[in-house]
Amino acid sequence: MKTVHGRVTAFKDPKLPTAIAIPKGPEWAQVLKNLTHAQAETLVSVIRTLCPHECLDISIYRRAVSHFDRLAAAAEVAGTIDRFCEAIVSGWPLAFGALAETYRVQALQRLQETAEFMFVQRMAVRYLYDDVEVWAAFGYQGASVHLGGYVGRGFNDLDWLPDLPNDL
C-alpha cells in the first residue's frame, strides 16, 4: 500500500458551494434522488476499483457517487448508468461489491470499450479528484487567491536540488 504523500490543508474556493456531507453508515443512501441504493453501492465499488486509494475514507467515494446521482436527473445519463450497472454484474454469480479485486478488475476490463464504461470512468476521475478531502490527502492545496497566493507560501521552497543562479 502506498503511503500518503504530503497531507496538507486544502481549500475549495470560498465562492463555490461546500461539499455535501455524507452520513456514515448505510443511511448515506438517503442523499440519493435518482439512483437506486443498489446502483449507488455498485458505483461506490466500481470507483474504488477504478481509483483504489486505501487511505481515502469510503464517504469520499460515496460523495463521488452523489455526483453521479445528480447527473442521473438527465434521462440520458440515467439510461447510461442503468445499462452500465446491468452489464457490470451480468455473468457474475455475486454482486459487484462482493467480488474480490481480481474479478472486479476483470469485470471492468470486459466493458472497457463501451460508451457506458467510458462515461463512468471519466466521471469517476472528474468527481473523485475534485474532492477537497482528496486534495488534502494528496498534497494539493487548492484555491489560493483568498490566501494571498503562494508568493509567501512556498512557490519556490524546493530544497532538494542545488540553488539556482541569479540570471534566469
Add this chain to the structure above:
Amino acid sequence: MLAPIYEFSADDVVVIIGSGAGGGTLANELCQRGLKTILLEAGRHITPAEFVNDDWAAYEMLSWLDKRTASGNWRVARDHPNAPSWHCKLVGGTTVHWSGCTYRLTQAEMQARSLYGDVPGTSLIDWPLSLAELEPYYDQAERKMGVTRTNGLPAMPPNNNFKVMYWGAKRLGLREISTGRHAINTVPYDNRPATIQDGFSVSGDQHGARWSTLNVEIPKALESGRLDLRASCRATGIEHDNNGAAKAVIYVDANGITHRQAAAVVVVAGNCIESPRLLLNSASGRYPDGLANGFGHVGRHYLRHIIQTVWSIFPHPVNMHRGELMGGLIADFSRHDPSRGFAGGYYIELNAMGLPTTAAFLNPGWWGRDFADVIAQYANMAGIFMTGEDMPQPGNRVTLSETETDAFGVPVANLHYDDHLNDLLMRNHGYKTLTAIHQAAGATRSIEAPAYPASHNLGSNRMSAKPEDGVLDRNGEAHEVKNLFIADGSAFASGGACNPTLSIVALAIRQADFIAKRAQS
C-alpha cells in the same frame, strides 16, 4: 464616458466578431485610431469578481462548450470526441484562460516552405510578410501586454517546477534555459498588480496580473467612447453587397432576437473553428462554397502545434501547483535542424495543473492500481511541456455537419486531423527529451501524457502571397471579399513553434494600421 450604441443601419462602423486575443486587441486599436467599432461576442461579459480558483468550475464557466465532432487519427478524437479544441466563450475570449507565454516567431519560421523544402503530404507556404515588417508591432504588443524581460520589466522569478526543469536540463548540457517571457506582471504595470503566484491564471486570473483583452484592451476601448460592445451576441452569417464586398453581419442577441448589423468593414476573430465555420455558413449565390472560399482553403491547413506534457514523480515534494504555471523556457531545440530527421523546431516550457485536471489529462481512460499510485503522488509531481511546429495538410480541416445544427441553426463543426509523419517524429523526439530532463533531475517515473484538446489553434484561414494558396492577403483581408478581414490565429500562414498569442496581437495591431489608413483615404 457612456458607451455609444450605433444604429443597425450604420454602415460606417467596423464590426468585429469575437473579443479574444485578435478581436479584442483590434477593437481597442481601431477605437484609439478614431474608428467606430462594434464588438460582437458570443459569451457573457463577466467581472473578475466572478472568477473562481478552481480547475473544473472555471473550465465550465469560461469554455466554449457547444458540441463539436472530431475525426482523424489524432488521439484527441478518441479522448475528447465532442471537444477537440479548447478555447473560451466570454468577453476576452481565450485570453481569459491563457497562461501568458509570449514569444516571437523567427524569420526562418516565416519562410517555412523555403527552408524545409518540399515535405511530402504537406501544404507548407511562406508567410506573405517578413519578420522585419512584424517587428515594430511585436514591440508595441510587448509594451501593451507588459511582457517580462522586455522594456526593462523584470523576469518571472523561478518556482519549484522550474528548478526541477533547470537542473535536469543543465545536467544534460542544455544551454538556453530561462524562466522565459510572460504577459504577467512581476511588478505593478499599467494599473495591473504584480503576480502573487496564485497559480490560477487559467481560471480567469482573478488577481489580474496577467494581460487579457478583458482586463486591458476592452476597458481602454470603452474609455475611448467609440466601442459598442455587444456581449452574448452570436454571429451566424455575413452578407455582401452586389460587388461582393462584405457589408453586414447577422447575429442573435441574448434574448434570441436576430439582428442585421450593417458594416463598412467586417472582421472575423472567433478562433480557428468558429471563424471558418462562419465563413462556410455564409454561402451565397456569388460565393456558393462559402465566403472567401473560391480556392477551397477556408477551414483547411488547420494546425494545433505539437503540444504534449511529461509528468514525472520525484522522491521529494515539488508542489507544482504553487506559482505561475508556465514560467520556464528551453530554446535549444527551437531551430530547424534536419539532422534530427524532421522539419521545424520546438520549445520546452513548463506545465502545471491542479490535481483535478492532472488526474483527467494524465492519460484519459487510465484506471486501476498503477494510475491510482501515480496520482496519489501529486505533491511530488513535476510537469514539463513542449510546443512545436506541426505540418499543414489540406485534409486537416474544419467542415460543417450535413445532419446536425446548433441552437442557432448553424451546422455543427467537425474537426479532422491526421498526424503527419513529421509530427510523429517531432512528438517522439520531444517525449524523449522531456523525459530525459526529468530523469536527469531525479525522476523515478515519467508519464508521457497524450495531447489534450487543441489549445494553439491556427491556420484554418491562412494568409498567402497568392490567392490560390490561401484565404487572406498579407493584411488579413480576404483575397476574394473586399472589407472582410480575419484577426485571429486562423490567419497564420504556418504555425511556427512558439505559443501564438503575441503574434496574434502583433498582427492585429498591424491590421488596425491598415484598416485605419484605408478608412482615411
